[in-house]
Amino acid sequence: MAYSAEKLSEEKVFKDPVHRYVHVQDKVIWDLIGTKEFQRLRRIKQLGTTFLTFHGAEHSRFNHSLGVYEIVRRIIDDVFVGRPEWNNSERLLTLCSALLHDLGHGPFSHSFEKVFDTDHEDFTRAIILGDTEVNKILIKVAPDFPQEVAEVIAKTSDKKLVISLISSQIDADRMDYLQRDAYFTGVSYGQFDMERILRVMRPREDQVVIKQSGMHAVEDYIMSRYQMYWQVYFHPVSRGAEVILSKIFHRAKYLYKNDYTFKYPPQHFYSFFEKREIVEDYLKLDEAVILYYFQIWQEEADPILSDLCKRFMNRNLFKYAEFDPAKEYKKLTELTALFKKANIDPEYYLVVDSSSDLPYDFYRPGEEGERLPIHLLMKNGDLKELSRESEIVEAISGKRRTDHKLYFPLDLIQDVTTKKNTKKQIMALLEI
Numbered sequence: 447m448a449y450s451a452e453k454l455s456e457e458k459v460f461k462d463p464v465h466r467y468v469h470v471q472d473k474v475i476w477d478l479i480g481t482k483e484f485q486r487l488r489r490i491k492q493l494g495t496t497f498l499t500f501h502g503a504e505h506s507r508f509n510h511s512l513g514v515y516e517i518v519r520r521i522i523d524d525v526f527v528g529r530p531e532w533n534n535s536e537r538l539l540t541l542c543s544a545l546l547h548d549l550g551h552g553p554f555s556h557s558f559e560k561v562f563d564t565d566h567e568d569f570t571r572a573i574i575l576g577d578t579e580v581n582k583i584l585i586k587v588a589p590d591f592p593q594e595v596a597e598v599i600a601k602t603s604d605k606k607l608v609i610s611l612i613s614s615q616i617d618a619d620r621m622d623y624l625q626r627d628a629y630f631t632g633v634s635y636g637q638f639d640m641e642r643i644l645r646v647m648r649p650r651e652d653q654v655v656i657k658q659s660g661m662h663a664v665e666d667y668i669m670s671r672y673q674m675y676w677q678v679y680f681h682p683v684s685r686g687a688e689v690i691l692s693k694i695f696h697r698a699k700y701l702y703k704n705d706y707t708f709k710y711p712p713q714h715f716y717s718f719f720e721k722r723e724i725v726e727d728y729l730k731l732d733e734a735v736i737l738y739y740f741q742i743w744q745e746e747a748d749p750i751l752s753d754l755c756k757r758f759m760n761r762n763l764f765k766y767a768e769f770d771p772a773k774e775y776k777k778l779t780e781l782t783a784l785f786k787k788a789n790i791d792p793e794y795y796l797v798v799d800s801s802s803d804l805p806y807d808f809y810r811p812g813e814e815g816e817r818l819p820i821h822l823l824m825k826n827g828d829l830k831e832l833s834r835e836s837e838i839v840e841a842i843s844g845k846r847r848t849d850h851k852l853y854f855p856l857d858l859i860q861d862v863t864t865k866k867n868t869k870k871q872i873m874a875l876l877e878i
């Protein structure tokens with residue numbers, strides 16, 4: 447029997463707190479889960495620094511990846527199979543792409559990518575196509591199968607329907623992380639009736655559409671996404687922890703470039719400091735390794751690196767103030783000068799962070815980052831863009847909301863003793 451069609455002699459199930467069970471029947475999927483590149487995702491948290499705000503948020507990208515796979519499997523095996531618009535020979539491609547879509551994520555991806563100028567999507571591709579255990583399994587399916595999977599994940603494949611299951615404004619990725627992140631943070635916002643949405647999904651040539659009768663379940667999903675962004679993902683405390691994290695990377699890189707002698711040489715980072723981006727080195731990085739360095743760097747002679755690591759490890763985070771970059775640039779310039787006077791390096795200790803989200807977008811052809819909208823399948827067979835039917839969705843469509851915060855270490859400011867006036871001025875400007 448062809449490897450692609452091989453089934454396990456007995457179905458395997460993973461107990462999952464969100465989907466109850468994750469079912470695996472295909473040998474290929476089972477083998478992929480067992481690879482070291484996929485197992486590495488156990489050691490990377492789905493929500494980065496959010497656990498410092500919501501202590502339950504310790505779930506991993508491994509959990510999430512299995513969840514995305516399971517949602518796609520249910521859509522295909524329970525809803526799509528047998529429908530003329532669905533080509534079931536694309537089942538394995540879809541399942542593999544769902545399972546592997548986050549394979550290239552690194553530890554604390556967001557900050558890591560910003561400082562080292564890497565891209566988890568490039569690494570996903572490199573891992574799938576490189577000399578890895580994952581590649582060896584995919585290639586057994588067919589010689590061009592790794593390439594096909596990589597193209598679906600990169601959204602460059604011409605299989606638009608398959609892409610839309612994994613990456614669109616209503617896809618398995620979002621449906622999993624909203625529910626999973628809600629479950630593990632303990633908030634009540636991320637819930638919506640996924641079973642209902644799955645049941646009303648229909649395959650079309652170039653995208654998944656939703657039967658009109660499922661519109662209210664989709665409204666609920668969009669609202670829960672909106673709520674999760676503002677209540678969890680953009681939580682100012684987690685963002686403050688993220689600021690410290692990126693400043694640690696930043697400082698370590700700066701010291702390395704300036705020939706500082708580390709007590710504990712950061713070997714795991716060398717290829718990233720030098721921007722060599724070697725896949726083997728990337729795969730050796732996980733959060734256990736990063737936290738090991740943060741732990742030992744607390745004892746480094748460099749006061750900034752040591753202080754920032756202590757803050758992260760012991761959760762002594764920065765405080766924040768609302769900040770309007772359009773109106774308050776003068777204030778920022780003044781603060782920068784005052785911080786220097788007070789011997790607090792503003793590059794590391796005075797940081798503006800901006801977060802923004804677009805809860806739902808209708809189609810704006812030709813615009814940058816255009817997004818395929820959600821289409822409702824009307825009773826007469828026509829397709830209608832969601833915001834034209836739903837007043838709730840229309841109200842938030844196309845509206846980007848941005849939030850800016852200014853982060854600073856309150857304790858260091860309070861400790862400024864030598865220059866009384868400087869301290870007073872800083873506190874007045876920050877309104878503390």
Ligand code: CA
Pocket residue numbers: 510547548619623
């Ligand atoms: Ca994902």
